[in-house]
Amino acid sequence: MALIVQKYGGTSMGSPERIKNVAKRVARWKAQGHQIVVVVSAMSGETNRLIGLAREIQATPDPRELDVMVSTGEQVTIALLAMALKSIGVDAKSYTGAQVRILTDSSHTKARILDIEEKNMRADLDAGKVIIVAGFQGVDENGAITTLGRGGSDTTGVALAAALKADECQIYTDVDGVYTTDPRIVPEAKKLEQITFEEMLEMASLGSKVLQIRSVEFAGKYKVKLRVLSSFEEEGKETNGTLITLEEDSTMEQPIISGIAFNRDEAKLTVLGVPDKPGIAYQILGPISEANIDVDMIIQNVGHDGTTDFSFTVNRGEYARAKKILEDSVQKHVGARNVIGDEKICKVSAVGVGMRSHPGIASQMFRTLAEEGINIQMISTSEIKISVVVDEKYLELAVRVLHKSFGLDQ
Amino acid sequence: MALIVQKYGGTSMGSPERIKNVAKRVARWKAQGHQIVVVVSAMSGETNRLIGLAREIQATPDPRELDVMVSTGEQVTIALLAMALKSIGVDAKSYTGAQVRILTDSSHTKARILDIEEKNMRADLDAGKVIIVAGFQGVDENGAITTLGRGGSDTTGVALAAALKADECQIYTDVDGVYTTDPRIVPEAKKLEQITFEEMLEMASLGSKVLQIRSVEFAGKYKVKLRVLSSFEEEGKETNGTLITLEEDSTMEQPIISGIAFNRDEAKLTVLGVPDKPGIAYQILGPISEANIDVDMIIQNVGHDGTTDFSFTVNRGEYARAKKILEDSVQKHVGARNVIGDEKICKVSAVGVGMRSHPGIASQMFRTLAEEGINIQMISTSEIKISVVVDEKYLELAVRVLHKSFGLDQ
Numbered sequence: 158m159a160l161i162v163q164k165y166g167g168t169s170m171g172s173p174e175r176i177k178n179v180a181k182r183v184a185r186w187k188a189q190g191h192q193i194v195v196v197v198s199a200m201s202g203e204t205n206r207l208i209g210l211a212r213e214i215q216a217t218p219d220p221r222e223l224d225v226m227v228s229t230g231e232q233v234t235i236a237l238l239a240m241a242l243k244s245i246g247v248d249a250k251s252y253t254g255a256q257v258r259i260l261t262d263s264s265h266t267k268a269r270i271l272d273i274e275e276k277n278m279r280a281d282l283d284a285g286k287v288i289i290v291a292g293f294q295g296v297d298e299n300g301a302i303t304t305l306g307r308g309g310s311d312t313t314g315v316a317l318a319a320a321l322k323a324d325e326c327q328i329y330t331d332v333d334g335v336y337t338t339d340p341r342i343v344p345e346a347k348k349l350e351q352i353t354f355e356e357m358l359e360m361a362s363l364g365s366k367v368l369q370i371r372s373v374e375f376a377g378k379y380k381v382k383l384r385v386l387s388s389f390e391e392e393g394k395e396t397n398g399t400l401i402t403l404e405e406d407s408t409m410e411q412p413i414i415s416g417i418a419f420n421r422d423e424a425k426l427t428v429l430g431v432p433d434k435p436g437i438a439y440q441i442l443g444p445i446s447e448a449n450i451d452v453d454m455i456i457q458n459v460g461h462d463g464t465t466d467f468s469f470t471v472n473r474g475e476y477a478r479a480k481k482i483l484e485d486s487v488q489k490h491v492g493a494r495n496v497i498g499d500e501k502i503c504k505v506s507a508v509g510v511g512m513r514s515h516p517g518i519a520s521q522m523f524r525t526l527a528e529e530g531i532n533i534q535m536i537s538t539s540e541i542k543i544s545v546v547v548d549e550k551y552l553e554l555a556v557r558v559l560h561k562s563f564g565l566d567q
Numbered sequence: 568m569a570l571i572v573q574k575y576g577g578t579s580m581g582s583p584e585r586i587k588n589v590a591k592r593v594a595r596w597k598a599q600g601h602q603i604v605v606v607v608s609a610m611s612g613e614t615n616r617l618i619g620l621a622r623e624i625q626a627t628p629d630p631r632e633l634d635v636m637v638s639t640g641e642q643v644t645i646a647l648l649a650m651a652l653k654s655i656g657v658d659a660k661s662y663t664g665a666q667v668r669i670l671t672d673s674s675h676t677k678a679r680i681l682d683i684e685e686k687n688m689r690a691d692l693d694a695g696k697v698i699i700v701a702g703f704q705g706v707d708e709n710g711a712i713t714t715l716g717r718g719g720s721d722t723t724g725v726a727l728a729a730a731l732k733a734d735e736c737q738i739y740t741d742v743d744g745v746y747t748t749d750p751r752i753v754p755e756a757k758k759l760e761q762i763t764f765e766e767m768l769e770m771a772s773l774g775s776k777v778l779q780i781r782s783v784e785f786a787g788k789y790k791v792k793l794r795v796l797s798s799f800e801e802e803g804k805e806t807n808g809t810l811i812t813l814e815e816d817s818t819m820e821q822p823i824i825s826g827i828a829f830n831r832d833e834a835k836l837t838v839l840g841v842p843d844k845p846g847i848a849y850q851i852l853g854p855i856s857e858a859n860i861d862v863d864m865i866i867q868n869v870g871h872d873g874t875t876d877f878s879f880t881v882n883r884g885e886y887a888r889a890k891k892i893l894e895d896s897v898q899k900h901v902g903a904r905n906v907i908g909d910e911k912i913c914k915v916s917a918v919g920v921g922m923r924s925h926p927g928i929a930s931q932m933f934r935t936l937a938e939e940g941i942n943i944q945m946i947s948t949s950e951i952k953i954s955v956v957v958d959e960k961y962l963e964l965a966v967r968v969l970h971k972s973f974g975l976d977q
Binding site for chain 2: 210211215216222241254
């Protein structure tokens with residue numbers, strides 16, 4: 158008998174029919190003798206509907222009151238799933254965040270979990286009940302309802318698994334696991350049996366948006382065994398999804414590269430002829446950060462003739478705003494020669510813990526791209542990832558040849 | 568400075584525009600220096616939408632989980648009204664039933680209020696905040712969410728007024744007060760400045776559905792000054808509505824009759840030739856009650872020749888079912904001669920505390936109807952009410968002539 162936390166997202170809870178399917182799946186796990194805690198999101202579209210309603214009343218809705226309101230989305234689905242389970246003879250009980258007592262700080266709309274009371278849940282689990290907890294929400298020490306921000310239901314699932322010392326936290330989504338790359342681009346992409354937290358973080362932040370980064374960090378920190386599964390697989394045809402582990406796989410066949418991630422939503426900006434002196438990076442990125450624009454890659458090469466070129470990438474939607482800031486406030490101030498940029502770029506990354514012990518991965522990657530005539534515009538590396546920026550038109554080609562070159566389609 | 572509890576129903580909260588209007592009204596009362604507690608219902612239609620969703624999952628939804636779900640309707644409107652107030656510069660704070668701690672018993676979907684904690688609300692009121700409380704909901708001693716049943720928001724308003732010892736509980740509806748009768752039938756109907764709780768109970772149960780009976784009983788019990796007002800009157804054109812008082816009006820002009828109520832949704836059934844012996848009423852009405860059919864008037868006259876006729880009225884929608892029960896299970900069992908009935912009847916009542924001290928009201932009523940050739944089929948009286956059943960076609964005529972006869976149009 159194991160204690161399993163399952164999390165179902167908004168798509169899985171999207172209609173009465175789908176909720177009944179979730180109930181059947183939960184019932185099958187329960188019938189195997191496991192103790193089950195289910196975390197659910199609001200029905201897809203509901204959170205946006207509520208936020209829209211709030212904005213009709215107040216252009217920038219009061220954060221405390223917005224939390225009171227949007228938390229109702231999950232309050233509806235916990236009740237519906239409890240009913241669906243009861244209607245097929247499974248004893249179940251719903252819990253709001255406040256009823257569990259998922260204690261958070263008071264940062265409305267983006268609260269952080271501080272503590273989880275497990276006493277009541279434990280008693281109900283021991284009495285044979287399936288526990289259904291509203292994701293995404295908690296309560297502060299004054300009893301005010303809080304929410305964890307978008308995607309917070311994954312975090313609720315992981316936090317509950319940590320608090321209850323669950324054997325596994327299963328995240329059900331509309332994909333059946335983590336793939337070596339996007340199967341829509343490379344049909345030969347393979348599902349990974351397992352992946353490390355570090356790799357998952359790199360994959361997720363690079364656009365393989367299967368799990369919320371925050372929940373992965375959380376799972377890594379509290380050593381929660383996390384598994385990504387599909388909620389749309391038919392009975393008898395379920396697969397094991399992808400397990401996200403703390404330890405690197407020690408089997409012989411460990412791949413050096415686990416996957417090829419990519420992001421086509423980026424744009425690059427370069428400040429040319431910047432005086433090569435201390436403090437220049439801050440003078441360039443300070444105003445960007447103050448404008449609340451997230452920066453992804455940052456590249457500065459060694460200078461010559463006392464000047465250097467400074468490049469970084471931003472989300473494509475922020476490109477125009479970032480360029481204007483550089484032109485209006487930065488160029489003259491730092492004494493740069495010019496500001497140039499390109500919206501039509503993409504980022505392609507090879508991710509794998511194996512590259513730590515295998516030098517030569519970078520050169521294999523560059524050679525593979527060169528053989529296809531793909532020019533590399535920027536390069537950035539971390540311990541377990543090599544990212545390149547290339548012209549957007551090469552995205553599919555680059556992903557495909559790298560996937561093949563690193564033997565991921567075998 | 569007074570402490571005022573205001574209650575707004577689903578129609579008043581029916582759209583963002585209407586919620587903004589409620590906020591403006593609350594702001595005007597606040598600007599007069601009063602402390603304000605507002606109780607709100609869900610947006611009109613929302614509770615039914617949620618119940619419909621629940622029924623798609625479970626034919627008879629689990630009561631505990633249904634309460635978790637339908638209580639979200641008011642949780643949304645408290646937040647919206649708080650936002651609307653903040654957006655016009657009025658400090659406001661929302662409270663769910665659990666956050667106030669409106670303690671109820673555990674009878675889900677029809678819970679009764681046991682206690683209300685006033686500490687937190689009092690602190691916020693003293694800090695100058697408008698308090699907005701979700702109507703219709705509470706929490707039991709285990710922390711489970713409960714609801715008070717349909718119309719429970721009126722009860723929440725009255726209960727809060729009692730707990731906080733408010734100076735007045737104002738119930739805002741889509742009518743501007745209680746009238747001597749329905750103005751759609753008698754254009755000369757007058758709005759009553761005040762009415763006693765007892766009269767209001769008789770008026771309400773007879774079809775003048777302005778207030779929930781339960782909240783009127785509650786207000787009478789806890790001596791809460793209750794006022795019915797319109798939430799649709801324009802600024803500067805507000806009237807005082809109708810005050811529902813504990814004491815009878817002691818002014819000279821006290822009317823004997825306060826109003827003419829009526830109900831056209833009734834049907835009558837008569838069991839003819841029933842043996843006139845003890846236990847017969849129970850033998851007739853027992854099976855009706857077991858079938859969950861509510862009985863309104865019950866008439867049994869003195870018998871002759873050892874038999875009597877037994878009549879009662881039911882809601883017209885239950886007529887066929889009730890008649891079948893009488894024919895199938897009752898007639899033979901009690902040895903009655905026959906079962907007859909009539910769906911085309913209505914009930915008309917004169918209500919007024921003044922009739923206690925004025926004999927002759929009944930005969931004036933019967934004479935007035937006789938002068939118009941209206942035959943009276945059944946008569947039932949209480950301390951402050953005389954009801955007659957007449958052919959449905961006479962409803963408007965009977966109401967009009969009685970309204971005039973008792974001087975209500977002056």
